Amino acid sequence: MPKLWGASASPFVRKVRVLLAEKKIPHEREDLIPINVSPEYRKISPLGKIPAWQDGDRTIADSSVICAYLERTHPEPRLYPADPYEYARALWFEEYGDTALVGVIGPKIFFQKFIAPRFFNQPTDEAMVRKAIDEELPPLFDYLESQLVGGDAIVGGRFSIADIGLGTPFVNLRHAGVGVDSKRWPKLARYVAGLHERPSFRTLIEEERATFGL
Numbered sequence: 001m002p003k004l005w006g007a008s009a010s011p012f013v014r015k016v017r018v019l020l021a022e023k024k025i026p027h028e029r030e031d032l033i034p035i036n037v038s039p040e041y042r043k044i045s046p047l048g049k050i051p052a053w054q055d056g057d058r059t060i061a062d063s064s065v066i067c068a069y070l071e072r073t074h075p076e077p078r079l080y081p082a083d084p085y086e087y088a089r090a091l092w093f094e095e096y097g098d099t100a101l102v103g104v105i106g107p108k109i110f111f112q113k114f115i116a117p118r119f120f121n122q123p124t125d126e127a128m129v130r131k132a133i134d135e136e137l138p139p140l141f142d143y144l145e146s147q148l149v150g151g152d153a154i155v156g157g158r159f160s161i162a163d164i165g166l167g168t169p170f171v172n173l174r175h176a177g178v179g180v181d182s183k184r185w186p187k188l189a190r191y192v193a194g195l196h197e198r199p200s201f202r203t204l205i206e207e208e209r210a211t212f213g214l
């Protein structure tokens with residue numbers, strides 16, 4: 001049985017888990033937290049990060065690489081657009097989720113409000129959280145609002161890796177108790193709510209909420 005390494009709260013691990021669910025790929029998961037990882041794990045993930053994928057002696061690190069690989073090994077349902085421009089747009093939004101959204105939501109909101117007090121017994125840096133919510137997220141949300149045309153897919157009218165990559169950091173935002181203001185970003189708020197209602201996302205969100213007692 002192939003194995004996914006990584007803790008469920010990671011937006012990158014969740015990205016792969018949503019793709020695995022959409023494609024119904026059998027696998028098991030090892031719940032690894034990426035702190036002081038073993039030399040054995042570094043052989044699978046040389047940077048020591050999660051997620052990593054292991055299938056026999058084939059090992060792959062990085063969520064984007066794992067997703068692209070699984071699209072080749074399990075082409076149905078197709079989660080990368082066939083049209084070259086739409087394909088590039090989908091990769092762009094996946095990257096936007098991974099870097100722009102996770103860059104703010106991960107360390108400045110989710111870590112501060114959720115991880116630090118629960119797991120490190122550290123107080124939340126409220127000023128950092130406020131600045132992230134008031135100043136850093138709005139331009140990122142403005143851009144997404146400008147790119148959404150309605151419906152539950154941001155590229156080509158069909159659910160893709162773009163939607164998986166964008167939807168996953170919003171789960172971390174939600175776990176941290178922060179939502180998208182539907183008056184200011186109506187299309188984005190509707191889009192995110194729709195994504196999180198898909199069975200693939202919803203099952204993971206419910207599982208994580210149960211794990212964290214949310």
Ligand SMILES: N[C@@H](CCC(=O)N[C@@H](CS)C(=O)NCC(=O)O)C(=O)O
Nearest residue numbers: 010011012034049050051062063064
């Ligand atoms: N580009 C990587 C990013 C993975 C990543 O940064 N994962 C975090 C957890 S959310 C991690 O493992 N951090 C530990 C570290 O950087 O040492 C991917 O898409 O898989």
